[in-house]
Structures are given as structure tokens and as C-alpha cells.
Amino acid sequence: MKxxxxxxxxxxxxxxxxxxxxxxxxxxxxGPIAKRINLVLMGDGYITSQIPQYVTDATxxxxxxxxxxxxxxxxxxxxxxxIKCVSPQSGVTHxxxxxDVTEPASPILNVTNYFDTQFDNYNIxxxxxxxxxxxxxxxxxxxxxxxxxxxILGNSTEYGGAGGAYAVSSVNSNSKEIxxxxxxxxxxxxxxxxxxxxxYAVEKPNMTADNSSSIKWAPWLGINSIxxxxxxxAAPDNGWYRxxxxxxxxxxxxxxxxxxxxxxxxxIHSLTNPIxxxxxxxxxxxGAQWFKAKLIQPNPNTLKRSWTLNSTIIANNIxxxxxNAGSLPTGNNIVTLTVxxxxxxxxxxxxxxxxxxxxxxxxxxxxxxxxxxVKAQLEFSVYPNPASTVINLKYSVLEAAQLNIAITDLSGxxxxxxxxxxxxxxxxxxxxxxxxxxxxxYFLSISINGQTTNTKFVIFK
Numbered sequence: 001m002k003x004x005x006x007x008x009x010x011x012x013x014x015x016x017x018x019x020x021x022x023x024x025x026x027x028x029x030x031g032p033i034a035k036r037i038n039l040v041l042m043g044d045g046y047i048t049s050q051i052p053q054y055v056t057d058a059t060x061x062x063x064x065x066x067x068x069x070x071x072x073x074x075x076x077x078x079x080x081x082x083i084k085c086v087s088p089q090s091g092v093t094h095x096x097x098x099x100d101v102t103e104p105a106s107p108i109l110n111v112t113n114y115f116d117t118q119f120d121n122y123n124i125x126x127x128x129x130x131x132x133x134x135x136x137x138x139x140x141x142x143x144x145x146x147x148x149x150x151x152i153l154g155n156s157t158e159y160g161g162a163g164g165a166y167a168v169s170s171v172n173s174n175s176k177e178i179x180x181x182x183x184x185x186x187x188x189x190x191x192x193x194x195x196x197x198x199x200y201a202v203e204k205p206n207m208t209a210d211n212s213s214s215i216k217w218a219p220w221l222g223i224n225s226i227x228x229x230x231x232x233x234a235a236p237d238n239g240w241y242r243x244x245x246x247x248x249x250x251x252x253x254x255x256x257x258x259x260x261x262x263x264x265x266x267x268i269h270s271l272t273n274p275i276x277x278x279x280x281x282x283x284x285x286x287g288a289q290w291f292k293a294k295l296i297q298p299n300p301n302t303l304k305r306s307w308t309l310n311s312t313i314i315a316n317n318i319x320x321x322x323x324n325a326g327s328l329p330t331g332n333n334i335v336t337l338t339v340x341x342x343x344x345x346x347x348x349x350x351x352x353x354x355x356x357x358x359x360x361x362x363x364x365x366x367x368x369x370x371x372x373x374v375k376a377q378l379e380f381s382v383y384p385n386p387a388s389t390v391i392n393l394k395y396s397v398l399e400a401a402q403l404n405i406a407i408t409d410l411s412g413x414x415x416x417x418x419x420x421x422x423x424x425x426x427x428x429x430x431x432x433x434x435x436x437x438x439x440x441x442y443f444l445s446i447s448i449n450g451q452t453t454n455t456k457f458v459i460f461k
Contacts, residue, residue, distance in 0.1 A: 020086045021143050022051065027059050028066070028080035031296065033146050036079045037271050039065075040147040042139060043082075044117040044130060045155035047090045057153055057171050058082040064176040065183060070261040070345055073298045077272050083143050085114065092156035092170065093118035098125035106158050114139075117154040117168065128160035129168050136166065148271055149187050151179055177252040184249050184256065188264045193242040193250035193257075195231045201240050205263040206249060211241045217259045219347035224258045262346040269355040272296065274303055274339050278359055287367030288328055290379060292320040293337050293359070302343040308336045318427050320379060320396055328365035336360040382444055386460040389435040393418075393444065396427045404447040407432070408454075415442070434459060 030036055039062060043054040062080045065071055071078075089112045096108040098120040105125050111118075115130035130136055130152045140147055150166035153175070161169040161178035163185025169178045184190040191204035203209070208216055211228040220226040220243065229245055231237040242250070244257035256264065278293040280286050295303055307315040310333055315321045323335060338358045341351075380395035397403065405418035418432055434442075439461055443454045 021083060021139060022048075022086055023084045024143055025055055025058075025082045025084065026079070027062055027082055028075075028078065030076045030079055031276060033079065035272070035276060035296075037077055037148045037268065038144070038146055039078055039080045039149050039151065040140065040144050041080070041082045041151045041153060042115070042136075043085050043153045043155060044115040045087050045089070045091045045111055045113040046085065047088070048086050050090060050155065051084050051086060054084065054153065054155070055082055057175075061151070061153070061169070061176050061179050065180050068180050069255060070265055073300070073343070073345075074265070074268050075299070076296050077268055077298075081144055083139065085139065087111075087113040087155075089113060090155060092128065092154040092158070094156075094158065095120045097123065099123040101125045113154075115152060117152065119156075119158060119160055121162070126160045127162050128154050128156070128158075128170055129162045129164065130154070130166070133165070149183070151183070174252060177248075181248055181252060184260060184264070188260070188267045190249050190260050190263060191242075193244065193247050195237050195240075198236050201231075201236065206243055206247070206257070206259050208241055209239055215241070217243050219349065220258050220262075226258055258345070262348055265341075265343065265346050266348055266351065266355070269341065269351075273357050274341065275337065275357050275359050278337070280361070282359060282361045285332070285362040285364045285367060288323045288325040288363065288365060290320055290322050291335055291337070291361060294319065295339060298341065298343065302341050304340050304342045306338045308334075308338070310334055311336075315425070318396060318425075322379070323363060325365045328363060330365065333363040333365070334360055335363050380446060380455070382455055382457050386458040387434060388459065388461050389433070391432050391434055391444075391457060393430045393432060394428070395430075395446070397423050397425050397448070400424050401448045404445075405430075406445045407434070407437075408443045408445055410441055410443075414445075 041058040041062060046054040066075045066078055091109055091111045092113065093111045094106055094109045095118060096104040098105065100123065114135050116132035117128065117130040119125060119128050121127040121129045140150065152166055152168045154168060154170050156170045157172050158170055159172045159174060161182045163182040167179060167182035167186040169175045169182060172178065189204060191207035192200065193206060215228055217226060226243050228241040231240045231242060243259040246254045247257035247260055248254050249260055274296045276294050276296045280289065297303060305317050306313055307321045309323065336358055338356060340356045380393060383392050393405065401423055403423040404420045406414045407416040407418065408414050415437065416432065418430065437459045439459050441456060441458055443456055445452060445454050
């Protein structure tokens with residue numbers, strides 16, 4: 001999943017031919033490096049006194065990106081880090097050699113910066129890129145080799161950006177939108193939806209020479225203004241087609257069209273597994289017990305969960321299931337959790353085949369796990385503890401059961417009767433008012449089908 005580079009330098013403060021790295025800041029940590037998409041930013045043309053400004057720039061731009069649809073739905077899938085690179089000189093080179101403007105369109109500068117970041121690449125004034133790839137990858141190897149996506153910020157307020165192996169942007173007032181557009185190129189492999197020239201006309205998820213009924217984004221045709229729009233009226237432009245007339249890959253400030261948003265989501269799923277943590281360990285056979293999983297949830301949560309025992313569905317859309325020894329056939333059994341993102345933002349026909357995630361356990365009824373101590377059919381927790389005015393009871397019921405919930409004092413007297421009802425299988429959170437209770441120790445008692453268990457909590461005011 002991660003880009004791996006052989007580490008020749010293991011320390012973080014590294015002097016590199018005039019550029020030094022003075023640290024790596026964590027701007028966002030959603031989870032372990034190995035289980036998240038790691039967005040890494042580096043600056044070029046920032047001198048020592050400008051490093052705080054670089055961190056501000058990196059924070060502002062990365063936050064904007066992850067609050068841009070569809071990234072905003074998948075923020076929990078990303079970590080963000082800022083490598084603090086110090087350049088000997090401030091700014092970005094501008095050679096004044098572009099042919100698409102009347103030069104000098106901005107002051108001609110020759111700046112010594114480690115990544116050789118400059119404007120006027122390929123004779124295009126706004127095309128800013130970091131041309132010393134050796135130094136780019138050396139800095140990553142020495143400081144954050146487990147990157148997934150890199151953004152380099154050139155310290156110039158001149159308008160400019162570019163996609164490629166890594167995304168590059170100036171820190172112009174439009175830089176947040178520039179980075180979002182360039183990430184479309186670098187992260188998702190999207191094409192520009194304006195005509196950039198015949199040399200850029202290639203098959204991409206959002207660019208095609210096939211405008212037939214089997215066009216690659218056919219499932220979206222007629223939805224959200226998706227169609228097959230020619231890039232121009234004359235050859236060669238008129239032989240290539242884009243899906244939308246007002247997409248971020250054409251105009252800054254516009255949203256990603258549905259085809260581009262789908263491509264980004266599919267890329268996210270190709271780099272991550274939404275099954276984040278699970279118990280018990282599945283490297284060997286286990287006995288009957290609770291099987292649990294914690295997922296990396298989109299917002300809103302569109303993950304569908306299915307639990308099976310020997311290929312028979314036993315539960316849907318809950319985070320844990322209890323397997324009783326009595327329900328297991330003799331011999332080896334397989335418990336499987338399967339997860340798929342059911343977001344309506346993708347209509348990719350290969351989505352289910354490519355991005356359905358599963359984890360399985362080998363379960364043997366003869367392996368003892370202390371299951372007899374687990375109160376069958378029920379799992380619960382109480383928080384906060386200590387409490388003052390309310391407590392929350394979170395519980396899961398595996399199958400429909402008669403449930404009785406009460407709070408008792410140390411003498412066993414019921415001081416609050418919470419619930420006594422037939423309860424369907426599912427997950428629940430119940431807020432319980434305890435502001436009338438005096439300080440002290442209490443027990444929350446849950447009885448399911450006549451079998452009772454207790455948990456202690458404290459009232460503190």
C-alpha cells in the first residue's frame with residue numbers, strides 16, 4: 001500500500017546539499033501509518049524564519065483539501081504530515097522563458113532551493129514544478145518513506161501549479177484550489193477537462209475518444225449533468241470527450257464532477273482497508289466467543305457489514321457478533337466479516353469485485369475461551385464513569401430478547417428502573433438521567449432472558 005524507499009539515513013534532522021530538514025509535524029492523525037493514506041507536504045524556498053509560515057500554509061491547504069468533496073467524506077482515511085525543509089534562499093525561480101505570456105510576466109529570479117522548484121516549465125509561465133526528483137525522493141526517504149501522496153509548496157505568491165508524480169503548487173491566493181485540482185491529477189490520475197494540447201490527449205477516467213453508448217462513464221450518463229462533451233469544435237479537440245462542462249478539473253472553484261469524484265473514491269479504496277481493528281486474532285483457530293471489528297467510517301457512514309457463519313448470514317450492520325459453542329457444528333467453522341462501501345457516489349461496475357473487504361476466523365467448538373463467563377446475547381458499556389448528571393449505556397443485542405435494565409445501590413435496591421421490554425437485535429445507545437442520585441457507587445444491572453449481569457459506576461458531583 002505504501003511507497004517504500006530504502007533508508008540510508010535514519011535520523012530526522014538531515015543536511016542535504018544546502019537544504020536541511022528540521023522536523024516533521026503531524027497535521028492530522030486518523031490512525032496508524034500502515035493503515036491510512038499518508039499525505040505528506042514539503043516546502044521549497046522557505047528560509048528558517050519562514051518555517052512557521054510554511055506550517056501554516058501546509059495546514060491551511062491540507063485542511064481545505066480534506067474538506068473538499070469527496071475527500072470530506074473520507075477524512076478518517078487520511079493522515080497528514082508536513083516535512084519542514086529549510087532552503088538557503090527564499091522564493092521560487094522564474095526564468096522568464098515562457099512563451100505563453102509576454103515575459104517578464106513577473107520578476108525574473110534565480111533562487112537556490114533544494115528541489116529546484118521553478119516556474120516556466122515547458123515554456124508555460126504558470127507551470128511550477130520541482131525538477132530535482134532525486135532530492136525530492138531523498139528527502140522523503142530520510143524523513144517519511146511511508147508516504148502515499150506528496151504535495152510540494154513553492155514559496156511564491158505567483159499563480160502556478162502542476163500534477164505529476166507529486167503535486168506542486170505556489171502559495172498564491174488560489175493555492176487551495178490549485179492543490180485540489182493537481183491532486184486530481186497526481187492522486188486519482190485524472191485528466192484536465194480543458195484542452196491542454198494534443199500531447200495530453202490520452203485515455204483517462206474522465207477523458208476518452210469513445211463517445212459511444214459504452215463510454216467508460218456510461219452508468220452516469222444523464223445524471224448530475226454527466227454526458228459526453230467534446231473538448232472543442234475542430235480537430236483534434238473535437239475527437240476527445242469529457243464528462244462534464246463545469247468540473248474542478250476544468251475550472252478552479254467548481255466541484256469535482258460525479259465521474260471524477262467516483263475516481264477519487266475508488267483510489268481511496270485501493271489504498272485502504274476499512275476493517276481497521278478486529279478481535280480475536282485470526283492467525284490460528286479460536287473458540288466460540290465475541291467477534292468484533294472497528295471500521296474506518298466515512299461520513300456519512302456508507303459501509304455495509306455482513307457476518308456469516310459457514311457462509312450463512314447471521315447478522316448485518318453491527319460491529320460484533322457472539323458465536324455460542326452450541327451453535328457450532330463439530331469440526332472447523334468459518335466466521336467471516338465482509339465490508340463494502342455502498343456510497344451512491346460511485347457507479348463503477350467493478351467496485352464490488354475490487355473493493356469488497358473481508359476478514360475470517362477459523363472457529364472450533366472444542367477450543368475453550370471462557371465463553372461461559374460471557375453473558376450470552378449481550379455486550380454493553382457505560383460512560384462517562386464517574387458521572388454527574390447522565391450516563392450513556394451502549395449495548396448490542398445479538399437476537400431479539402426480553403431486556404430489563406435498572407440501576408441499584410450498594411444494598412441491591414433498585415433506585416432507577418430504566419427499561420423492561422422485548423428488544424430486537426441491534427445496537428443501541430440509551431442516555432440515563434442520574435442527576436437525582438447522590439454521590440457514591442452504583443450498579444447498572446442488565447437482565448436478558450432472565451440472565452443478569454452488573455457493571456459498577458460512580459456518581460461524583
